Amino acid sequence: MEHPILFISIILEMLGLPVPHTITGHGLLEQLCTPYMTYTWLVMAFLIVVPKLTMGKLEMVPGSGQNFWEVTVGGLMDFFTENLGEDGAKMLFPMMATFFFYIILANMIGLIPGFMSPTSNLNITLGMTIIVWITHHVLGFKTHGLSYYKHFMGPSKALAPFMFILEIISNFARLISLSMRLFGNIFAKEVLLAVLFMLAGAFFAPLPILCLGVLVSVIQAVVFVLLAVLYCAGSLEHAH
Amino acid sequence: MSEDRREMFRQLADYSHVGMTFVFSIVIGFGIGWFLDNKAFDGKTTPYLTFIFFGLGIAAGFKNLWELTKKISDGKK
Numbered sequence: 562m563e564h565p566i567l568f569i570s571i572i573l574e575m576l577g578l579p580v581p582h583t584i585t586g587h588g589l590l591e592q593l594c595t596p597y598m599t600y601t602w603l604v605m606a607f608l609i610v611v612p613k614l615t616m617g618k619l620e621m622v623p624g625s626g627q628n629f630w631e632v633t634v635g636g637l638m639d640f641f642t643e644n645l646g647e648d649g650a651k652m653l654f655p656m657m658a659t660f661f662f663y664i665i666l667a668n669m670i671g672l673i674p675g676f677m678s679p680t681s682n683l684n685i686t687l688g689m690t691i692i693v694w695i696t697h698h699v700l701g702f703k704t705h706g707l708s709y710y711k712h713f714m715g716p717s718k719a720l721a722p723f724m725f726i727l728e729i730i731s732n733f734a735r736l737i738s739l740s741m742r743l744f745g746n747i748f749a750k751e752v753l754l755a756v757l758f759m760l761a762g763a764f765f766a767p768l769p770i771l772c773l774g775v776l777v778s779v780i781q782a783v784v785f786v787l788l789a790v791l792y793c794a795g796s797l798e799h800a801h
Numbered sequence: 802m803s804e805d806r807r808e809m810f811r812q813l814a815d816y817s818h819v820g821m822t823f824v825f826s827i828v829i830g831f832g833i834g835w836f837l838d839n840k841a842f843d844g845k846t847t848p849y850l851t852f853i854f855f856g857l858g859i860a861a862g863f864k865n866l867w868e869l870t871k872k873i874s875d876g877k878k
Contacts, residue, residue, distance in 0.1 A: 640807070730861040731822065733829045738821035784814045791814070 565755050568675045569599045597682040604667050604679060637661060644790045649797055653790070656696065660689060661786045664743070668778030671751055672771055674758075681748040683740065690740035693789040694732075701796030712796065739788055746781050750774045819869050823862040830858015 570580045573594050581591045592598070615626030623631060637658050641650035664680060671678030679685050701709040715724030754774065757767040834854025838847050 724864075726857055727861040727864050730826050730830050730833070730858055731865050734822045734825035734861065734865075737825045737829070738818060741825075742817065742821055780810075780813060783810050784817065787810055787814045788818060 565677065565758075566675060567596050567600075567677055569603065570594075570596055573599065596677050597679045597685060600670065600677055601667070601679040601685065603676075604663060604670060608662055608666060634658065641790060644794050645797065649793065653793055656692075657786055657790060660693075660789065661782055664689075664785055665778060665782035668747055668782055669775070671747065671754075672774050672778070678747045678751055680743055681751045683744045686740040686744040689743075689785075690736055693739070693792065694736050697789075697792040697796045700793055704797055705799075709796070735792070739785065743781050743785050746777050750777055815869060815872070819865060822865045826862035826865065827855070827858040830854045830856075830861060833858075 574580050578594050579588075579591045580594050580596075581587070612630060616630055617626070620627065638650060638654060641654055641657060644650075645653060667680045667685075668678055670676045671681065701712060705711075713725050713728040714721040715728070750770070750773075753770050754767050757770060760766065831851065831854065834851035834857075837850045837854070838844065842850070
């Protein structure tokens, strides 16, 4: 398949840095220059610089930039409060909101030619999922102490060892399905766009897929954050 | 976000999740059994633990389905 043109990789190659042509590359420097790493940094830089520019100083009567951020952040906060309660939402808001902004931007950026979605690489999605997974178990142990183990034991005493194994298995299944869904959807979008651009880019063949890509990007970002929030809510509440 | 859309996203999360969780539960159950058989016990117990954990994986998948149905039926009340 024809390699898509990624402008950061081209710039890095011009600077004489080794850009790998496999997915991950060998050696530290090559791994740091892989497209999904460089585009992750681009998204991170965007998320740091753009809010700084659009918000500026907070004012009593918000301008258009501040208005946008107030609406998004307020909406997210309401959404978290509904699922986690006031305290939980305040505690988890920085992490979950960062995930939301990062994922939605990382998904959307792949729709522009010359960019790729960092989330179309399993390393990124699995990394985020492991963070969520460890967080929700740590949170469970923090709020319930050692009696958090009751979450794994099911309702009846007789079935407890059996239920324990089932819970362990379904917990790992959670880990994999959460990362694989985000990765699969975005990777499919990327590959489909690349193939259609290659085959019939001159006839606007990728156009419908671009529209669907916007939809998929938003839905996957919301669903990832929603599931992460639901897991945390599950470990915060009392065992049945 | 309006109430309808919020409900839509929640259902989307639930239903798009349950199929994959079902499959991965089975795969992970099988994987654990295979690992115990071939790596941990050096093939002494070979087919049995794989089958047992395969069954447990299927049970875990169905448990997820059961929990989802329970959640939906509780929400309908």
